[in-house]
Amino acid sequence: MISHATALEELRAAQARVRKLWMPPPDITIEEWARAKRVLPSQSGRPGQWKADPIQREIQESCCDPKVREVVFMKATRLGWSEICNNTLGWGIDVHAMSMLMLQPSRDTAEDYCKERLEQMIESTPALAGIVRMATSKASGSTTRNKRFSNGGSFFVASAGNPRELRSKRARFVIQDEADGYKNDVSDEGDPDKIVRRRLDEFFDGRLLIGSTPGMPQGISRIEKAYNRSSQGIYLCPCPHCNALEPFRWRHPDKPDLFLLRYEKDRDNQVIPESVHYTCIRCGAAIEERWKFSMMDAGHWLHRRPAVTAVKGYHANGLYAVFPGHWAKMAQEWVDAQGDQLELKAFINLHLAETFTEPGESVDPGFLRTRAAQDDRPRAVVPEGVALLLVQVDVQTAGLGRLEAQVVGFTSDERAYLVDFQVFPGDPQQDQVYEDLDAWLLHGWLHQNGARMTPHLVLIDARDGNCKDSIYRFCAPRADRWIFPQMGVETLSSKGWAEESGARKMSQRMFLSATDDCKRVVMSRLNLEANAPKSIHLPAWVSDEYLDQLAAEKRVAVTDVKTRKTTYRWVRTRNRNEAIDLWAYAYAGWWIITRILAPELSGPEGRQQLEQLAALASSASERVTPGEAPGRRIRSRGIFE
Template sequence: MNAQRKRTFRLLADTLSLVAPPEPISVSEWADRHRVLSPEASAEPGPWKTERAPYQRVPMEAISDRNVESVVLMWASQLGKTDLQLNTIGYFTGHDPAPIMVIQPDLMVARDFSNDRLTPMYRDSPQLSPLVVKDKSRDSRNTILYKTFPGGRINIAGANSPASLASKPIRVVIGDEIDRFPVSAGKEGDPVSLVTARTKTFYNKKMVWVSTPTIKGASRIEALYEDSTQEELHFPCPSCDELQPLTWRQIDFDYDEETRACTRVDHVCKHCGALYGEHEWKKDYAKRVVWVAGKEHSKTRGFKLSSLAATINYTWKDAVNEFKAAKRGGPALLKTFFNTVMAESWEEEGEKVEHELLLNRREMYMHRVPEGVKFLTAAVDTQDNRFEIDVIGWGKDYSSWRIQYHRVYGDLKLQDVWDDLDEFLSRTWQDAAGRKFRIRRTLMDSGGHFTREVYKWCKPRASRGIYAIKGEDSGDGTHTPLLNGTTDNNVHRATVIRLGVAEGKAKVFSSLTIEPGKPGSCRFPLPNPDNPDPFVYDEEYFKQLTAEQLVTRYKNGIPYTVWVQTRARNEALDLAVYNRAAIEMMNPNFDLPLPEPGSVVSSPVRPQQRKKKRNVSSSL
């Protein structure tokens, strides 16, 4: 009878533990007790300590606050956004079990998140490990994108996949890098709205939205932050104790242009004007800094944080060095700096460039290859009756010089036109010292009616750095990197470079707005009457180069930016994008000296074979 009673009491205790409310602790307290950092995901594996990044404590407390429905984190890089999300997942797995959905920008990123971050946390945290059945056990329902545990489950979804977003009701939603989400998940609508609708059945629902911002007016995370408490982390001045956020406009620094290194950096107090370094401003960090709200909100707390507030692995000197490098690289890199380092949205300027401005900027080259050029690339546009070719010279900081625009006319069904193309791409161009430059990388359009012919022609010429490309542009604001991997899924097994043309156009237009001669600028030649093969950079060329503009559109009330063609022909712009991709693929060292005068500058690098759909910037 005693044994029976013990079993009954044990069963009753187990039942009560399932229905009893969880102990009222915060996400940060749970993490300090139970989270273990895995060796795959941390340079310092071991028990989690919130004190190492104390700015995370208040946002984690907000996530577990029963009065808060949504938490918005408009945060820069280097601040532990992923670990904060993992702590939230662990809390709602091991402490307050619930149905969870984690949304990544696409399914590939979702799988990587599950394999590289989530699974190691479940494996190495003692409280969580017994709760989540190992993926390889025979009776497990668990997969990479779906896992169960007592009292809940977790779905890892891709914002680009309507099927992965289709799920049973969800109590806890975590959206990561939501500014990279597509405008619509297939035909279903805005991914954020779709998943928010699945939380309606829960009175204690929780939504956590995380991202670095992107373009002003089209940034999801900025819109959500503006409809929140708008909290910023404030630091007391070491002199007057007045609280203020750390901002870039209050950063004062010295920079050595020769060594390209920050030698001093201080932050100016906006109240008393005192200058102090990073150590002084961050002294007694956990005790003295506070989150200050910009307005009241009944259900949503929003937190904005720049990398200037980082406590580990990033310094103000790092920020200054990044800023100076971005400034040399032009508006596109400055946008990335302010988005990812300062957590600021970027207001687009120069969205449209007038062709007359560029036409009037042309200058006389003394030689076919001007001083400053280190490498030549070429781009080939395939038309039904011709090839259009643009050869560009590249120098430090991706400064560029147009070298020659050339057309090869003929019937692309006949071999001789392909031979003429081959002959042109084998030519050399000479600089003032008599060096002969060969084309180091050529990208060739494989669209249109001659796709197979392009693949067949490029395949044996890969050793010369000649590759076919396939442009990709969703047209809905979805971010696709300029170099978006490779594929060889064609009958000729030719390597095909996948290009995100929207990002390429943004980089081209950014360079067009830079004053000639400055780092990252574009320069164009005037026709040379003494040359029997004159340069063909005429008014029609510049009309084509500026034939598109960036506009903001809306889908289901969500703003996004898209490139819109304003003229019938845009071959010159396409070729500029291919050339930009070509030089980035090479990832060249512009600081290397040129060979001796009179020599040949060539030797294209053979590409290493990589798997399909890998980033190609360093491997090709």
């Protein structure tokens, strides 16, 4: 039996808990919370009680300023960005019990962040360790990437490459980490930045924190674009000699060849650490690195666009890193990078926090327009010398949906002629739009000498999972006409531009194309002389929009911030890129027909057969079909040998 005193005590305890639930959160900033409660783990470079570096303070204050909706940090490495994210997370969970979401470029980087950063922070910070629900059972609701807290707060680390994860979580506070590592289009479902911003819509005080080292070229970099639309903050430090306030810069702003960090080298091309110093842009005095820390303590952020209050932006290069000897380390890496384009790019991205402009693999739309203006071929007419007629179909589900199709004629020396282009409006998940496409295919194209040709091969893009059933329904009964589904992939199991997939659906053959290789072929051949073998010929009737789409991508080197590994990626320079995709399918089709379906068409003997096909098309008076081509023997699976 419970005594009156015990019952009264329990009642008062319950009342206290209820009052605590209804009390407004304490008026405490992220910086104040971190100083009071944040403990850095032993694995940290500076373990123990948190102490902010000078450049971190205002960034953290802006994250909890009610007038600021977005905070952007365009940064070098080793400036404490991860700790800013961790402090923001701890403050949001402990003080406000927020629902929070972080984006990482991939699932692997998301899991690495949770294991290497997040879990260490929770374990070393008592305020968070006491309220986290450990992932010891399904009932806890917590997993490696999804943390739930007993006060109602939650935190999920999502992969920017997974649209389902981006759409599945609502969040009051979103953090985008290493934003330049995100794909421009996630599984053809849109930009991950735009998708995740919708997660904030239902919160009147929703906020976004974006940080990244630049990893993309100028004009394409996400973090550069975000910084350019922000208040554009730079950190000013007073010179210990003349007291002039200036930011740390690598080069003189008016004299790009004049470097402000100076040093001497020995005979082995090694930087002499004692010689490294910074040069004041105002008085020209030498500033040793030992002065850097007091200069930063006395410095402050200056916003070059102060009228922009809702989007606070900050930029800082590696000269602001507080680690002793960092200036000498930067100088040596700069020396070592000379003559190596990839190392130079990594230095400019990671240490200077600047975008790197490189030639890349691309083509200028103005050049394409000039070239096309010289070719006055009529539309839908096959020119002399074409041996094979290939059709490519791109499936678009945006809006009401459509199919975009083009016809390319190949000669025996691999010159490629754009013959026709057509858009078929309609829902790609329904059969009607494919019936319209089929009527177009069956009608054929007039050869300039009078015969009518039908295509030798048709490839239909089957990347969109929602449309696969309708594409397969269309292709399966038309396999004897060589109408097949195909998908672009990053890598193939064999060398070449395309291969046949081992997977089948409805007994339908399926082909895979190497996206990177095919687009590189397109770019190289667009830049060939107009009458050279393997050149691409565009007619004057093509629209400016088509040419802009054909030049809408650029192949650039991307350096991983952690591993320093450099890979290459095709990035869009504009939203629509259907034309370059179609041309990539065209070269995949050339490979499929000359290496897989009819390998006798490759090599010197194959070239002779292609010349015979071209001669047949030129001399025919009525209609040329693939079945009438020399050497084509239709078999039960619809192939010829």
